[in-house]
Amino acid sequence: MPALVRIVRTLRRTLLQAIPTLLGIIILNFFLLQLAPGDAADVLAGEAGSATEESVAALRARFGLDSPVLEQLATYLNNLAHFSLGFSPRYGMPVADLIAQRLPGTLTLMAVALIIAIFLGVILGSLMATFAGRIPDRLLSVFSLLFYSIPSFWIGLMLIVFFSVKLGWLPSGGSGTIGSRLTGWAALLDAARYMVLPATSLALFYVAIYARLTRASMLEVKNQDFVRTAYAKGLTPFGVTARHVLRNALIPITTMAGMHIGGMLGGAVVVETVYSWPGLGRLAFEAVMGRDFTVLLGILLLSSLLVILANAAVDLVHAWLDPRIGAR
Amino acid sequence: MAPLLQVENLTIGFPRAEPVRNLSFEVAEGETLAIVGESGSGKSLTALALMQLLPRAARVSSGRITFDEQDLLTLDASQMRRLRGREIGMIFQEPMTSLNPVMTIGRQISEVLKVHEKLSGRAARARAIELLNLVRIPGADKRVDDYPHQLSGGMRQRVMIAMAVACRPKLLIADEPTTALDVTIQAQVLDLLDTLRRELQMAVVLITHDLGVVAQWADRVVVMYAGRKVEQALPDDLFKDPLHPYTRGLLAASPRLKNDFHYRDGALTEIPGSIVSAVGEAGCPFRPRCTQARASCGHHIPPLTVPAPDRLVACPFTSSIKAVPDAVALRY
Numbered sequence: 001m002p003a004l005v006r007i008v009r010t011l012r013r014t015l016l017q018a019i020p021t022l023l024g025i026i027i028l029n030f031f032l033l034q035l036a037p038g039d040a041a042d043v044l045a046g047e048a049g050s051a052t053e054e055s056v057a058a059l060r061a062r063f064g065l066d067s068p069v070l071e072q073l074a075t076y077l078n079n080l081a082h083f084s085l086g087f088s089p090r091y092g093m094p095v096a097d098l099i100a101q102r103l104p105g106t107l108t109l110m111a112v113a114l115i116i117a118i119f120l121g122v123i124l125g126s127l128m129a130t131f132a133g134r135i136p137d138r139l140l141s142v143f144s145l146l147f148y149s150i151p152s153f154w155i156g157l158m159l160i161v162f163f164s165v166k167l168g169w170l171p172s173g174g175s176g177t178i179g180s181r182l183t184g185w186a187a188l189l190d191a192a193r194y195m196v197l198p199a200t201s202l203a204l205f206y207v208a209i210y211a212r213l214t215r216a217s218m219l220e221v222k223n224q225d226f227v228r229t230a231y232a233k234g235l236t237p238f239g240v241t242a243r244h245v246l247r248n249a250l251i252p253i254t255t256m257a258g259m260h261i262g263g264m265l266g267g268a269v270v271v272e273t274v275y276s277w278p279g280l281g282r283l284a285f286e287a288v289m290g291r292d293f294t295v296l297l298g299i300l301l302l303s304s305l306l307v308i309l310a311n312a313a314v315d316l317v318h319a320w321l322d323p324r325i326g327a328r
Numbered sequence: 329m330a331p332l333l334q335v336e337n338l339t340i341g342f343p344r345a346e347p348v349r350n351l352s353f354e355v356a357e358g359e360t361l362a363i364v365g366e367s368g369s370g371k372s373l374t375a376l377a378l379m380q381l382l383p384r385a386a387r388v389s390s391g392r393i394t395f396d397e398q399d400l401l402t403l404d405a406s407q408m409r410r411l412r413g414r415e416i417g418m419i420f421q422e423p424m425t426s427l428n429p430v431m432t433i434g435r436q437i438s439e440v441l442k443v444h445e446k447l448s449g450r451a452a453r454a455r456a457i458e459l460l461n462l463v464r465i466p467g468a469d470k471r472v473d474d475y476p477h478q479l480s481g482g483m484r485q486r487v488m489i490a491m492a493v494a495c496r497p498k499l500l501i502a503d504e505p506t507t508a509l510d511v512t513i514q515a516q517v518l519d520l521l522d523t524l525r526r527e528l529q530m531a532v533v534l535i536t537h538d539l540g541v542v543a544q545w546a547d548r549v550v551v552m553y554a555g556r557k558v559e560q561a562l563p564d565d566l567f568k569d570p571l572h573p574y575t576r577g578l579l580a581a582s583p584r585l586k587n588d589f590h591y592r593d594g595a596l597t598e599i600p601g602s603i604v605s606a607v608g609e610a611g612c613p614f615r616p617r618c619t620q621a622r623a624s625c626g627h628h629i630p631p632l633t634v635p636a637p638d639r640l641v642a643c644p645f646t647s648s649i650k651a652v653p654d655a656v657a658l659r660y
Contacts, residue, residue, distance in 0.1 A: 232492075
């Protein structure tokens with residue numbers, strides 16, 4: 001299978017190239033975080049309320065926070081070289097375990113949101129392109145502009161007010177019914193119910209982007225010669241759009257979607273906080289508030305890895321969508 | 329017998345202009361009709377009107393197009409779709425951009441067969457390979473899975489031809505099929521079209537601005553200027569004895585005027601001015617550029633007259649022009 005060989009080769013090359021990138025990200029972030037006032041010991045002491053000079057100093061010594069900055073960096077890098085993300089002073093557990101707990105929640109949320117965004121965005125964008133300049137296009141343009149400009153936390157709150165408080169259809173937060181021992185389909189359905197609102201609030205912004213992008217891209221492709229050829233073959237307008245226009249129009253959308261995977265992680269922080277979703281975004285938020293830099297560095301490392309992998313995936317999707325690109 | 333295609337008084341209008349006016353011609357079964365004219369003369373729009381694929385802003389404002397005893401302008405969208413690709417095939421000017429870059433050529437050819445002949449995927453693929461063989465693409469059974477960017481321009485135009493003739497149409501419209509190709513490839517492609525026309529018994533409407541193409545491959549020629557037919561003749565008559573001043577100018581501007589003429593021997597003549605000057609002209613549209621123009625030319629549009637059997641010309645002064653042989657050509 002030459003296709004499979006190509007995929008493996010692309011991934012291997014991507015990962016090798018990722019190593020210096022990741023190293024740069026870690027070192028840069030490490031120094032940036034040092035600029036923040038206070039450390040984990042300060043926060044822990046503040047929360048305890050009865051800390052003395054000595055007990056804070058003891059905490060610092062225990063977590064290695066009192067050693068010079070460069071030494072701390074060396075220790076961290078040494079840990080990484082041994083495939084360890086370090087230990088969280090605040091949670092009292094290895095960072096890797098902490099992230100492993102939260103990662104699936106965020107990944108599902110992001111994946112569902114991205115799928116909703118691309119699916120709805122492409123459908124709405126196609127509709128807008130089909131009716132370009134007419135009423136459906138104008139209406140959808142207004143809505144997409146609206147969702148593009150409204151911050152996601154506000155959309156999140158309004159969705160909670162409407163669907164949870166007023167209508168009572170969907171839960172307002174969390175990721176599953178607490179204490180329910182559901183299995184199989186019932187468990188999946190339960191999880192889906194909790195997923196709807198956070199995924200929608202995360203997705204709406206991107207729906208707007210993809211709809212506008214699809215519209216522009218399709219209008220451009222529609223004027224190309226091969227579309228006229230397709231009509232000259234006797235295809236229906238729907239057939240021409242589905243078979244000839246859409247696939248060509250999707251190429252810029254995959255590029256954007258790949259770039260958005262990183263951005264979505266940022267959006268997830270807000271949405272996860274609003275919906276008390278147990279994900280990586282909220283963990284990052286809590287880590288910042290608790291000055292838990294080991295956790296934060298771990299998350300940053302992981303998310304940059306995620307972005308790099310997403311870009312590699314986009315390259316592969318591109319090669320599949322557009323044979324002219326092919327393997328490099 | 330009624331002609332296969334009959335166009336009567338076709339007028340195509342844009343909101344601010346009428347690029348084709350009162351155009352009439354007919355095409356018999358199995359015949360090749362060449363429509364000649366410079367850019368902007370309305371040739372391509374006429375072709376698109378035959379397919380009912382005019383750009384959105386353009387409308388057929390009057391006239392009739394009868395194909396195979398059906399009035400095309402009264403057909404609804406789905407009836408017209410049944411004709412496109414099955415009864416009337418079309419080849420476009422730019423083989424580089426007229427094929428979908430992300431679909432294999434085999435699938436693009438199969439698509440026509442699936443739509444019109446309801447073939448299964450496998451049968452359509454087999455037919456696509458046959459068609460690629462028919463248009464002389466070597467190694468067709470491997471080439472069928474190629475993407476357009478893997479083929480040369482001439483090959484792509486062959487694929488376009490294979491697509492256009494896939495359902496054995498009665499009429500093939502070729503809109504400048506060789507303009508974008510190398511000169512060496514042009515003759516091959518036109519030869520292929522001519523062979524296919526005979527093998528498949530198609531009529532061909534060949535739109536071109538290349539008089540060499542006309543001389544070699546057309547049965548009959550229509551010369552268009554500014555959206556009107558100015559002359560119609562058999563190719564031999566046209567080249568031996570062009571009547572309309574515009575046709576004479578075209579021939580004078582072509583190296584084929586005399587057999588032994590070459591660029592090295594002297595400069596080719598040109599027709600002064602541009603087709604834009606026809607806009608807003610009350611009389612003969614060619615008057616601003618015509619070396620033989622007289623005062624009366626500005627009064628009304630000259631009607632088509634029949635100076636000889638099988639000929640039509642829209643200029644009342646052809647006999648006096650003939651008295652001065654090669655008048656137009658010699659002026660420069």
